Amino acid sequence: MRILVTGGAGFLGSHLIDRLMAQGHEVVCLDNFYTGTKRNILKWLDNPYFELIRHDITEPIRLEVDQIYHLACPASPVHYQYNPVKTIKTNVIGTMNMLGLAKRVKARFFLASTSEVYGDPDVHPQTEDYRGNVNCIGIRSCYDEGKRVAETLSFDYHRQNGVDIRVVRIFNTYGPRMLENDGRVVSNFIAQALRNEPLTVYGDGSQTRSFCYVSDLVEGFIRLMNCDEIGPMNLGNPGEYTILELAQKIQHMINPGAEIIFKPLPQDDPKQRQPDITRAKNWLGWEPTVQLNQGLELTIKDFRDRIEGNKQ
Secondary structure (H helix, E strand, C coil), rough: EEEEEECCCHHHHHHHHHHHHCCEEEEEECCCCCCCCHHHHHHHHCCCCCCECCCCCCCCCHHHHHCCECCCCCHHHHHHHEEEEEEHHHHHHHHHHHHHHHHHHHCEEEEEEEHHEEECCCCCEECCCCCCCCCCCCCCCCHHHHHHHHHHHHHHHHHEEEEEEEEECCCCEECCCCCCCCHHHHHHHHHHHHHHCEEEEECCCCCCCCCCCCHHHHHHHHHHHHCCCCCCEECCCEEEEHHHHHHHHHHHHHHHCCCEEEECCCCCCCCCEEECCHHHHHHHCCCCCCHHHHHHHHHHHHHHHHHHHHHC
């Protein structure tokens, strides 16, 4: 098939492209390099079945494709809050443009939504029918309300125009190629420990997250795209850790002497996040296989290579 991946030079997009290329598809990568980097897709640039287009999806584009994986959008608070208007435009206008393309060429459309649609949840763990608790004027709303609108658009295009959609809600994902400065806890802690800096925990560290390794997530993407279910579907690892536990684990793995310091919790930071993955198990036969320690070792090696490479 000929498959379009928006945000294909990013962390998730590049891992997805690796899998699609390995399966023998023709892949078109669309990226404006706001948070993506060419380094992530270098190995494919000379491949005749791979095409890279520098493009911002808030502008329309005409392409012929069979499937669209719509991943384009900065996904970490540091990046999506840096330019919040750009973030919501990417989620609303960008998603509209991609749905319009899917409608025109009759492509199947896959939306990478987020657990952020649940906001600071009152229900634990979160199931797909939970409608969320989002502050629509908060500093995170450019992203979480943006993704909620992206889901709305996807279902409206499906009902009104018959567009074949798939919607996935991604919980915290980590792995090689995460940006060192993206402000997410895994990348923060690893980069700080490798640089002999104190590990920064916001709040008292009792807030929880679940951490899914990138290869598990990509497997879920491909299974959902190629099954008959629409979604929305949670994809994430139901193993729940406090932020302090994660900091101590990474501290122990890299630099046991590193200090852990505490800073005030940012506005609207969710207390708990844990996916209910019953739907993914039942529909796709999917559940995560990579344990946190194993995934962290692979991620730390990648960060170490990059951080030490930058020093030379």
